[in-house]
Amino acid sequence: MQKTSPTHLRPRALQGMHAMLPLLPGIIPFGLIAGFTPISFGYTWLDSWMGSLLMFAGASQLAAYQLMNEGASIWVILLTVAAINLRYVLYSASIAPHLADANRTTRLLAGYGLTDQIYAVCHRDYLTHDWNLEERVAYYTGGTVLLWGLWQACTIVGAFVGQIIPVFWSLEFMIPLTFLALALNTLKTRSHQVAAMTGATVSFIGLDLPYNLGLIFGGLVGIIVGVLHKRLSE
Amino acid sequence: MSEEFIVTVALAGLVTLGLKSAFIEGQHYFTLPKWFVEALEFVPSAVLCALIVPSIFKGDVGLIATFGPVGIDPKPIAALIAAITFFTTKKTIPTLTAGMASLYLVYWVQL
Numbered sequence: 001m002q003k004t005s006p007t008h009l010r011p012r013a014l015q016g017m018h019a020m021l022p023l024l025p026g027i028i029p030f031g032l033i034a035g036f037t038p039i040s041f042g043y044t045w046l047d048s049w050m051g052s053l054l055m056f057a058g059a060s061q062l063a064a065y066q067l068m069n070e071g072a073s074i075w076v077i078l079l080t081v082a083a084i085n086l087r088y089v090l091y092s093a094s095i096a097p098h099l100a101d102a103n104r105t106t107r108l109l110a111g112y113g114l115t116d117q118i119y120a121v122c123h124r125d126y127l128t129h130d131w132n133l134e135e136r137v138a139y140y141t142g143g144t145v146l147l148w149g150l151w152q153a154c155t156i157v158g159a160f161v162g163q164i165i166p167v168f169w170s171l172e173f174m175i176p177l178t179f180l181a182l183a184l185n186t187l188k189t190r191s192h193q194v195a196a197m198t199g200a201t202v203s204f205i206g207l208d209l210p211y212n213l214g215l216i217f218g219g220l221v222g223i224i225v226g227v228l229h230k231r232l233s234e
Numbered sequence: 235m236s237e238e239f240i241v242t243v244a245l246a247g248l249v250t251l252g253l254k255s256a257f258i259e260g261q262h263y264f265t266l267p268k269w270f271v272e273a274l275e276f277v278p279s280a281v282l283c284a285l286i287v288p289s290i291f292k293g294d295v296g297l298i299a300t301f302g303p304v305g306i307d308p309k310p311i312a313a314l315i316a317a318i319t320f321f322t323t324k325k326t327i328p329t330l331t332a333g334m335a336s337l338y339l340v341y342w343v344q345l
Contacts (some may be wrong), residue, residue: 029327040296047235047243056264057254063285066244074242081246083281089253090274093266096257109257168336170295173309176286177316177333177344179325181280186319192279199280203287215284222280223273230272 009138012131016142019121024150027058027117031151033174034061035158036165040172041069045159052155056112056148059182060084062175066189069172069213075213083219091119098126098136106137113144191233241342286313308340 031052038048043065051061060081067077091114099110121143126136165171187193199222206214290313298304316333323329 013328025264044235047239050240050243051246054243055250056247057250058266060246060250064243066289068239068242070293074245077243078240078249080281080285082249082253083277085250085253086274086277088250089256089266090271092254100257107258108251108255111258112251114254114258138304141335149333166300167296168300170297170334173289173295173312173329173334176289176313177330178326179282179286180313180316180333181320181329183279183286183321185324186279186282192276195276196283197278199282199284200287204291207288207292212288214289217324218284218287219277219281222284223276226276226280227269227272230276 004137009134012138013142015125016121016139016144017146019125019139020117020143020146023111023117023120024147026047027147028150028154030058030178031154032158033160033178034058035155035160036162037062037172037175038065039162040165040167040170041065041161045156045163048159048162049152049155052152055081056151057085058151059179062178066175068174070212072212076216080219087116088114091116091123095111095119095122095126098122099133099140101133102137104188110137110140110144113140115144115147117147118143189230191226191230194229195222198222200226295337297337301341301345304341304344306340306344308337308344311340312337 008037034052035045035048038051039045048065051064055061055064063080063084067080082083092111095110095114099107102110118140122136122140125139129135131139162171187196199218201218202221203214203218206217208214209217290309291307294303295309297308312333315336316329319332320326320329
């Protein structure tokens with residue numbers, strides 16, 4: 001493979017950062033929430049940061065801390081994290097042809113750094129530009145490093161802010177409220193609404209089941225009912 | 235940081251990395267089964283809604299843990315007002331603000 005000089009790659013990295021800029025304001029409040037809600041459950045700032053560092057996936061971080069606080073079993077936590085992050089499989093499949101020839105370390109880092117935001121910009125720009133592999137990696141790296149840095153910073157700042165805010169402010173309630181906004185934003189069709197209503201109803205009926213089974217059943221039944229509704233209405 | 239905590243977060247990180255890397259790592263492309271893609275579309279709606287329910291209808295928020303219980307749990311009402319706010323504004327920050335404000339308000343009026 002022809003080596004590309006680093007000077008040639010710098011504009012691509014900058015282009016990646018530039019493409020990421022408009023998406024950054026949206027993650028700041030979410031990053032702060034991800035940082036301070038674990039604190040309201042009694043975790044330290046380091047505990048709170050661990051989630052951002054090891055998982056680097058906002059919604060599943062919030063869910064993991066909430067479930068840990070409720071004393072859920074590790075299987076329930078991992079299953080929920082997997083369910084929330086399942087969308088990455090789709091992103092991964094879509095972005096893979098553009099990055100698959102990179103070396104193992106690069107691929108692993110790209111996997112770790114995969115987010116809704118970088119997927120969105122890469123999906124848009126890879127197809128419309130005739131870039132070689134190094135240029136694509138540089139673009140991906142530029143955007144991801146910027147987003148990663150901001151996310152880590154927001155989590156840490158959020159965690160320290162959380163330490164000064166008294167418990168009675170009930171900041172942990174921002175987790176369900178954040179999920180509520182995320183969930184309502186997905187209700188694009190009647191089938192999605194049916195899936196959401198079913199998920200919530202089953203989860204409500206199963207509130208007192210052990211091992212958070214109500215929430216697991218709610219998710220599963222909601223998905224199945226959503227698929228069936230879509231198939232029947234087509 | 236307890237051992238159980240770090241193991242849980244590390245495993246959650248591994249699961250996340252596994253899903254994110256699923257295809258970037260796999261050199262051989264295979265198409266996702268149709269049922270999987272179809273189901274994936276409904277995962278956020280169903281899972282997030284199922285996840286919200288226990289934190290709205292169970293447990294006590296810091297407010298109640300600190301100042302004691304009131305007649306009507308303010309959480310479901312606050313969530314409803316947040317939902318209405320989201321439907322009218324389509325924005326996350328007003329939704330969070332309205333939800334938190336109603337939580338405090340509904341608690342305070344019952345004191």
